[in-house]
Structures are given as structure tokens and as C-alpha cells.
Amino acid sequence: MELHLPAPGGALGRLVAGFDRFRHSHFEADHELYDQLLEGQRPEVMVIACSDSRTDPAIICGARPGELFVIRNVAALVPPPARDGAPHGTASAIEFGVKALGVRHIVVLGHAFCAGVRCLLGHDHGAAQFDYVSDWVGVAGEVRAEMDGLVTEADRSLVARRGEQAAVLTSLRHLAAYPFVADRVAAGQLALHGWYFHLGWGVLQAAEGPCGPFRQLDAGEAPRPAIGHVAEPVA
Ligand SMILES: [Zn+2]
Numbered sequence: 481m482e483l484h485l486p487a488p489g490g491a492l493g494r495l496v497a498g499f500d501r502f503r504h505s506h507f508e509a510d511h512e513l514y515d516q517l518l519e520g521q522r523p524e525v526m527v528i529a530c531s532d533s534r535t536d537p538a539i540i541c542g543a544r545p546g547e548l549f550v551i552r553n554v555a556a557l558v559p560p561p562a563r564d565g566a567p568h569g570t571a572s573a574i575e576f577g578v579k580a581l582g583v584r585h586i587v588v589l590g591h592a593f594c595a596g597v598r599c600l601l602g603h604d605h606g607a608a609q610f611d612y613v614s615d616w617v618g619v620a621g622e623v624r625a626e627m628d629g630l631v632t633e634a635d636r637s638l639v640a641r642r643g644e645q646a647a648v649l650t651s652l653r654h655l656a657a658y659p660f661v662a663d664r665v666a667a668g669q670l671a672l673h674g675w676y677f678h679l680g681w682g683v684l685q686a687a688e689g690p691c692g693p694f695r696q697l698d699a700g701e702a703p704r705p706a707i708g709h710v711a712e713p714v715a
Contacts, residue, residue, distance in 0.1 A: 523549040526577040529589040530556040534679055537589055549577045555596025558651035559619035561658050578660055590648035591677040597644045601627055620650045645694055648674040
């Protein structure tokens, strides 16, 4: 394996320049916060988000260092509990955040135009090239079954948005089935939330209940009416 140092001006060089800006405007400018963070992290909020480069939860929610414990994977999915002796990356991160850090909130953050959910719904005709993605998104296979009856060419976009929000609700159901999560929720020590970032509208929504619908959270524009899982814009 050969490793390379970043070239100035290239994709990685821009990140190094970005780190210089971060060090100057955050790290050196906010010593008090970083001194405090040296003693350890105590985030109140865990976010389970998609790996999609457009949906960084710290950026879209304006979080400061130490504020969010973030898990990212394809499609922001939570698999159901499985004590089968296999290594489980997402489950272990959830366990660490809940047991070791004592987070008080877990937000499953889905988003619009999610390629992972497209794959889950069988809308991605290039999915055959994947060795791992199809198996992974299969942890939320019930979403595909739920959406299958709705798919027509005419409403494919609506079904995709519904599928993305249904994936959030499915992940929440799986999350609630982990005993260490269920115990803390029952004790009032932990709350679960389903959020959805519509990156076409620039809107953040939240599920009102375990079956939806999703309602706008941010104050950007007037709330939009709900249609099934999806709050679509007024025409
Ligand atoms: Zn995604």
C-alpha cells in the first residue's frame, strides 16, 4: 500500500487549508471550550445520519465541537438488535453513546435524494455493482415492502420521499428494540427523534409520532401540509 501526502490546491490540499482556518478561527479563538473538551466529551445528543456528503449534521445544525456524537452510515439506518457474535459497527456506536456517554437524545436524521434509500427501494439500477450496499440497506427491508405497492413512474419522486421518511421511522423502531435504549426511554432518561432534511427545499422536519407525519421544525417558511409520511410543498 502506497500513501501520499496532500498536494497543495488539490482536493486534500483544500482540506488542509480548511484545517488552518479552523485552527485559527475556532481552536485558537476558543481556548476555554477546547480546554474543557480535553477533559472529555459529554454530548447530550447522538445523531445517526447518512454518509452523504451533503448532510453533515454538525454543519446543517450549526453544532459546536463536543455537542454531537455522530454515527454515519449509508442511508442513516439502524439495524435491528442482533446478538450473533458478529461485529456490528452501528450498534456498537449506539451502545457507546448511550451507555458510556449517557446521551439524552438520539436523532435519526434522514434526507431527501438519498442514494442508499434509492438502492433500498430498488430504484437504483446500478445497484448490482455493489458487494456490500445491498445487504446493508436490507436491514430496513420492510420499507421496500411498504413502498412496493405505491411505485409507479408518475409518483416515483413522491414514493422516494416517502421511502426516505419511512426509513427514518423504521430505524427508530429498530433503535427502540435495543434493551439498553428501551430501558432508558422507559426511565425518562433518553428520548428518540426522527428528523428529515429536505435538501431540495432547505427544510428540516421531524416525525410527530412513530408513524409520522413529518412536520417542519425550522422557521424558514410557513409549515407545509402533510401527505402520508411526507409534508409536500403547497403548489
Ligand atoms: Zn443518504
